[in-house]
Amino acid sequence: MAMRLSISGRNGSPSPSDIHSDCKEGGACLRRPRLQRDESIADMDLSFGEESETFRAHVRAFLTQHWGRGQDVDAQVFRLRAIEAGFLYRGVPKAYGGSEQPVDVIKAEIIRAEFRRVRAPMEVTGNGVTMLVPTLLAHGADWQKDFFIPPTLRGEFQWAQGYSEPNAGSDLASLRTRGELKDGEWIINGQKIWTSRAHESQYMFALVRTEPDAPKHAGISYLLLDLRQPGVIIRPLRQMTGRSEFCEVFLDDARTPADWIVGARGEGWDISKTTLKHERATIGGSDRSEEMLAKLIALARTMERNGRPALEDPQIRHDLAELEGWVLSQKYSAYRRFSLAAAGRDAGLIGLVNKQLTAEIAERTARLAQTLIGDHGLLQPNERDASASRGPEKWNDQIMGSLAVAIAGGASNIQRNIIAERGLGLPRERGERA
Amino acid sequence: MRFHLSSEQELLQDSIRRAVRETCAEPARRAIIDAADDYSPALWSTLVDLGVAGIVIPEAYGGTGLAILDAALAAESLGECAAPGPLLSHLLATYALVRSPWEEKKQSWLPLLASGQARAAFAFAGGWRPETWEGELVDGAVSATAPFVQGAAGADLYVLGLSDGRLGIVTSKEGVSLTPHNSVDRTRRVSRVDFSATPCAVICDDPASAQAVFDFAAIMLAADALGGAQTCLHMAIEYAKTRVQFGQPIASFQAIRHELADMAVELEPARALVWYAAHAMDAGLPDRARAAALAKAHLCDRFTSLARHAVMIHGGLGYTWEYDLQIWFRRALADHAYLGAPGDHRRRAGELAGW
Numbered sequence: 170m171a172m173r174l175s176i177s178g179r180n181g182s183p184s185p186s187d188i189h190s191d192c193k194e195g196g197a198c199l200r201r202p203r204l205q206r207d208e209s210i211a212d213m214d215l216s217f218g219e220e221s222e223t224f225r226a227h228v229r230a231f232l233t234q235h236w237g238r239g240q241d242v243d244a245q246v247f248r249l250r251a252i253e254a255g256f257l258y259r260g261v262p263k264a265y266g267g268s269e270q271p272v273d274v275i276k277a278e279i280i281r282a283e284f285r286r287v288r289a290p291m292e293v294t295g296n297g298v299t300m301l302v303p304t305l306l307a308h309g310a311d312w313q314k315d316f317f318i319p320p321t322l323r324g325e326f327q328w329a330q331g332y333s334e335p336n337a338g339s340d341l342a343s344l345r346t347r348g349e350l351k352d353g354e355w356i357i358n359g360q361k362i363w364t365s366r367a368h369e370s371q372y373m374f375a376l377v378r379t380e381p382d383a384p385k386h387a388g389i390s391y392l393l394l395d396l397r398q399p400g401v402i403i404r405p406l407r408q409m410t411g412r413s414e415f416c417e418v419f420l421d422d423a424r425t426p427a428d429w430i431v432g433a434r435g436e437g438w439d440i441s442k443t444t445l446k447h448e449r450a451t452i453g454g455s456d457r458s459e460e461m462l463a464k465l466i467a468l469a470r471t472m473e474r475n476g477r478p479a480l481e482d483p484q485i486r487h488d489l490a491e492l493e494g495w496v497l498s499q500k501y502s503a504y505r506r507f508s509l510a511a512a513g514r515d516a517g518l519i520g521l522v523n524k525q526l527t528a529e530i531a532e533r534t535a536r537l538a539q540t541l542i543g544d545h546g547l548l549q550p551n552e553r554d555a556s557a558s559r560g561p562e563k564w565n566d567q568i569m570g571s572l573a574v575a576i577a578g579g580a581s582n583i584q585r586n587i588i589a590e591r592g593l594g595l596p597r598e599r600g601e602r603a
Numbered sequence: 604m605r606f607h608l609s610s611e612q613e614l615l616q617d618s619i620r621r622a623v624r625e626t627c628a629e630p631a632r633r634a635i636i637d638a639a640d641d642y643s644p645a646l647w648s649t650l651v652d653l654g655v656a657g658i659v660i661p662e663a664y665g666g667t668g669l670a671i672l673d674a675a676l677a678a679e680s681l682g683e684c685a686a687p688g689p690l691l692s693h694l695l696a697t698y699a700l701v702r703s704p705w706e707e708k709k710q711s712w713l714p715l716l717a718s719g720q721a722r723a724a725f726a727f728a729g730g731w732r733p734e735t736w737e738g739e740l741v742d743g744a745v746s747a748t749a750p751f752v753q754g755a756a757g758a759d760l761y762v763l764g765l766s767d768g769r770l771g772i773v774t775s776k777e778g779v780s781l782t783p784h785n786s787v788d789r790t791r792r793v794s795r796v797d798f799s800a801t802p803c804a805v806i807c808d809d810p811a812s813a814q815a816v817f818d819f820a821a822i823m824l825a826a827d828a829l830g831g832a833q834t835c836l837h838m839a840i841e842y843a844k845t846r847v848q849f850g851q852p853i854a855s856f857q858a859i860r861h862e863l864a865d866m867a868v869e870l871e872p873a874r875a876l877v878w879y880a881a882h883a884m885d886a887g888l889p890d891r892a893r894a895a896a897l898a899k900a901h902l903c904d905r906f907t908s909l910a911r912h913a914v915m916i917h918g919g920l921g922y923t924w925e926y927d928l929q930i931w932f933r934r935a936l937a938d939h940a941y942l943g944a945p946g947d948h949r950r951r952a953g954e955l956a957g958w
Contacts, residue, residue, distance in 0.1 A: 213672060213882045214605045221604070275604060466958055480958055483950070489958075490949035494876065494901030497894070501606070501875035508606040518871050525868045588867055589860035593840055596855045 215504065221275055228256065228283045236289045244290040245323065256280045257292050258322055259448060261302065266319035274511045277448035285453075295366070297321040297328035301374050304391070304443045308432040317372075317393070329367040329396065331375030331418060332441070334360060339583050341376070342386045342438060346420060348377040350427060355379075355392055357400070357423040367403050367416040370396060380435045391437035394425035410569050411549070450510030454503030454523065458496045458530045461567065465489065465537055472541045472561065479541055488537050495530050499523070521592040525584045531571035538564040606878070612676055619680040622649045632687065636789040636930065640756045641687045647719060650690060657717025659698050664713035666697075671819060672881040675826040679877070682830030682938075685930045687790035689722060689754025691823055696723035696762035699770050699816045703806035708772060712760065725820070726752040726796055727764030731943045732951070733813035736764040738771070738798070745771065745803040746778075748795065751941070755781050755794040763803060768810030771803040788937035790930060815884070818892050820942055821899035822880050828906035828938045829870075829877050831931050835906070835913035836866050838928060842917050859916060866912050869905050876901055896952040900945035903938050910935040 217225070235250050236242055251257045252268045259277060261267020270276075284291050292298055302321055305314050320326045337344035346359025357377055367373070373394050380388035396403065400423035405413035432440045466489060469480040479485050502523070506516045539546055541561075548562035575581045589595040626649045627635070635643050650656055658674045660666020674694060681690065697716045700709060700723070715721035726749035729737030738747035745763065752761075761773040773779070778799035786792040807813065840863055843854035853859050880898035883891035910932045914921035921928045939945065 212605070213878070213885075215882070215886075217604050470958075486953040486958075487946055487949050490897065490900070490952045490956075491904075491945075493952070494897045494904075494949075495872075497879070497897060498872040498876045498901065501879040502872040504606040505875045505878070508604060511604065512607065514607070518867060519874075522868045522871050525864075526872050529868065582861065585861040585864035586857070588864035592867055593863055595840070595844070595860050595863065596852060598855055598857055598860075 217275060217279070221279060224276055225279045225283060228280055231256070232283060232287050232289055236287055239288060247290055248293075248323075251284075251289075256284075258298075261306065261318065261322065265306075265314055266322045272448060274448050274450050274507065278450075278452055278507065281451060281453065293322065293324035295327060296330045296374075297326060297372075300330060300444075301328050304374070304431060304440060307443045308391075308436075308440050310428070310431075312428075313393075313431065326372055327366070327370040329364045329370040329373040329416075329418070331361040331364060331373045331377075333363045335362050339580065342389065344376055344378060344389065346375070346377050347381065348379045348390065348392060350379070353427045355394075355425045355427065355429070357392070357394065357420045357425065359420050361418040361420070362406075363415050364403075364418050365415045367396065367418050368405050368413075372396060373418070374431070376437050376441055379437075383435055386438045387435050389437040390434050391431040391440045392425055393429040393431065394423060398423060400424060409572070410566060412552075450507045450516075452503050452507045454506065455496060455500040458499055458527065458534075461531075461534045462489070462492060462496050465492070465534060465541070468538065468541050468561065468564070472543065485537075485541070488540075492530070492533050492537060495526075495533060499526055499530060502526075518588075518592040521588050524578065525581060525588065528571075528575035528581055528584075531567075531574040535568040535571040538568055606875070606882075608676070612673065615673065616676055616680045618653060619650075619655065619677055620684055622653055623681065623684040623686045627684065627686065632685075632930075635687045639783070641689065641790055641792045642754075642757050643688055646686065646688055647722075650686075650688075651719030655690065656693060656719045657697070657713075659694060659701055660713050660717045661701065664701075664709060664717060666713065666717040670881075671822065671884045672878065674819075675822050675877060675881040678823045678826035679830035679833075682827035682934070683834050685790050685831065685834070685927075685934050689724065689757070689791075691791065691820075691827070692724040692752065692754030692758075693722055694823065695725035695816060695820050696760070698819050699725070699762040699812065700772070700806060702812045702815060703770075705804075705806050708804070708806055712772075712774075715759075721759040722754065722757055723760050723762060724752055724754040724758035724796075725764075725816075726755070726761050729764075729766075731947070733764060733768040733810060733817050736766055736768065736813070738763055738765040738803075740765060740769075740771065740803060740805065743802055743804065744778075744800045745773070745798050746800055748797050750795055751784070751793045752796045753791050753793055753941075755796050756783065756792070761796070762806070762816075763798070764813060765803075765805070767808075768813040769805050770807040770813055770816065772806045773798065773801055773803045775802045777801055786937075788933045790934055791937060793941075814892065817942070818884060818895040821895040821948065822877070822884065824938050824941060825877050825880065825895075825898040825902035828902040828935065829874060831934050831938065832870050832873075832902070832906040832909040835909040835928070835931055835935075836863070836870055838931075839863060839866065839913040839916040842920075853916075862912055862916060866909050869908060873902055873905050890955075893952050893955040896948040896955065899943070900948035900952070903935075904945050906935040907939055 231254055235247060248257060255268045255270050258267035259270035261269065263269045298321060302318055305318055317326065321328065332341060334344050334346060346357065346361065348355045348357045361375065373396055375392050375394060376389050377392050378388050379390040400421050402419040402421070404417045406415055406417060407413050466480065469485055469489065470478055472479040474482045474485065502519050506520055509516050542564050545561040546565065550563040550566050551557040551559050590597055623646065626646045635641060654667035655677050657666030658669050658677055660668065662668040697713070700713060703709060712721065716723055727736045728747035728749050729735045738745050745765070763771045763773055765771050778801040780797045782795040784793050784795065843859050843863065844852050846853045876898050880894040883894045913928055914932060917928060920926050
């Protein structure tokens with residue numbers, strides 16, 4: 170069966186005059202628009218076409234030849250071959266170490282899926298590739314692109330994002346770290362916080378107040394700096410989970426060359442909004458949620474309730490199916506966003522709500538996990554890399570981690586502001602700038 | 604790979620919305636709500652002329668010949684407008700007949716059902732799941748009570764769910780008596796229908812057809828709930844933008860904005876779940892019954908939730924009979940209750956998943 174139709178009126182499309190036509194009672198109404206089949210209209214289709222499958226075969230052949238089972242293959246050597254073949258860094262010009270391919274979200278998705286299937290190395294992860302490189306491509310000086318982009322793509326330069334400060338979180342533009350230009354150098358003083366992996370990074374891209382007399386948003390510049398200097402002190406913050414992923418960074422007369430500024434002075438706020446638009450859409454937007462649901466079902470098989478596997482408990486079964494309704498909504502909404510992106514259309518509201526939906530699903534997963542693990546909830550999980558085994562109490566990591574999902578990248582109440590303003594067109598509150 | 608609506612489908616929805624709004628503009632809709640029955644000849648002929656009455660009937664039988672997904676999109680638009688009348692029941696019955704291998708019955712009835720000259724209703728005795736249907740056929744006649752039937756008043760034929768997951772057709776008035784209930788949803792009334800030694804012929808004797816009709820029903824109710832929930836959000840937004848307190852629209856207060864944002868987070872992703880469930884039926888995907896069950900459960904919960912939030916944002920006004928929001932709140936109650944509550948469908952989805 171197919172979903173093909175058109176609506177034809179006298180002129181091919183209905184108008185109010187068609188609808189108010191002079192139909193005779195009980196008789197056929199020729200002028201009224203009527204649904205009709207139209208074989209030329211594309212059907213909804215969750216498979217990829219023949220051309221795409223040919224491309225998939227091409228990617229698979231490459232992976233078989235150059236990755237095999239992944240044994241004895243150097244990841245860096247493999248990445249260079251994958252770039253040469255046009256599979257990685259497709260949005261980055263060849264001159265800077267990318268593969269410079271035309272935008273094709275379907276090809277990008279096939280590459281992602283096939284690489285993931287055989288666990289082949291993908292693009293280097295981290296802020297450098299996802300945030301700094303697109304920013305430099307859009308606003309950087311030629312020498313900055315030459316100098317910073319290639320080693321960042323190779324994973325040799327790791328970057329920390331210096332945005333949040335102790336007193337500038339949701340109201341980021343009120344940041345106070347200041348930079349003064351003296352004798353060909355920026356002298357930077359202040360403090361950054363929640364800086365992911367700063368202790369493992371060599372460089373930072375930072376928002377710094379360089380124009381103290383300018384209005385709030387217009388006084389900020391986008392500076393790059395080397396973290397390996399006496400003026401920079403990095404202190405990892407221990408998280409609720411017991412681990413450290415983010416840091417405090419103290420800048421005390423930290424120095425960076427005058428030309429390590431991206432764009433002009435005072436343009437930093439707008440420049441920081443640059444995002445990676447190239448082939449960003451993916452149908453894997455619910456992979457994590459689906460994986461967690463599958464693990465919850467597996468957990469429910471092994472945990473007992475009233476002397477029987479928890480999976481046989483009617484309430485547990487109900488709650489799992491309820492969670493699945495949320496997860497599948499996210500899954501098929503990812504298909505929808507992907508399909509719109511492939512057609513060159515903006516996702517609109519469905520794009521804006523996804524972060525909040527992810528937080529909602531993570532919390533629902535956490536609540537159900539708490540019920541399932543019961544007494545094991547009293548225990549602190551062992552470290553993942555420790556030799557000791559991890560029992561059901563390992564879910565405490567997910568239960569705490571679900572909070573991080575809701576906070577990182579804009580806490581839930583900020584997300585609600587964004588949805589309200591950009592998605593629903595509601596007026597702003599005084600002083601608020603989403 | 605394509606998973607968004609075509610411009611033709613958007614046009615289909617737009618046409619239905621416009622036609623229903625014009626036909627049912629006040630005071631016409633209020634008159635229907637206050638009347639003894641939900642049937643409006645004007646709206647029926649509008650929907651027939653658009654091709655909605657025969658939307659799942661193949662063109663060879665005079666229908667529009669569209670897919671389940673298109674029928675679901677139509678149901679969404681009808682839910683958005685809270686369109687009154689027997690259309691859902693009619694579509695469920697026509698879909699059952701479409702699936703029948705009995706050519707003669709199809710030839711004689713489907714063209715009449717597509718042209719709106721005849722109206723059909725879908726009924727069953729026993730529980731809502733096909734395997735619990737209770738009507739027994741004895742010497743070509745059935746005696747059974749269908750407790751809740753939409754569109755019964757004025758129905759020219761019934762498609763009746765029988766025991767063992769079979770489907771029968773009743774075209775005789777013999778032994779049929781109808782008792783209208785006082786329905787919570789004034790736009791889609793329910794009646795009790797008693798069949799007493801009423802002539803009945805089996806049109807589908809494979810349980811798969813009964814299951815398909817039931818899945819189709821779940822999808823149509825999910826789609827109706829999607830449209831209704833959309834209207835609740837829309838009405839709440841419009842009200843919040845225009846209602847002024849403390850010298851500013853209440854939409855500028857964060858408490859209201861956040862409530863509206865949460866409503867959008869509930870609603871917008873659910874749209875794709877409805878599309879998928881309908882597409883899965885069209886494409887015959889193996890998880891189609893599960894998808895239909897989860898869609899019915901999830902969407903009816905979302906509609907209920909959004910209807911509640913919308914009333915809260917309106918305050919006392921939302922709680923009045925005069926204000927239209929009650930029409931959708933009551934429709935949400937009916938979508939929730941009819942053919943199994945969300946918890947029932949989740950239980951079924953769990954069984955179908957094999958866990």
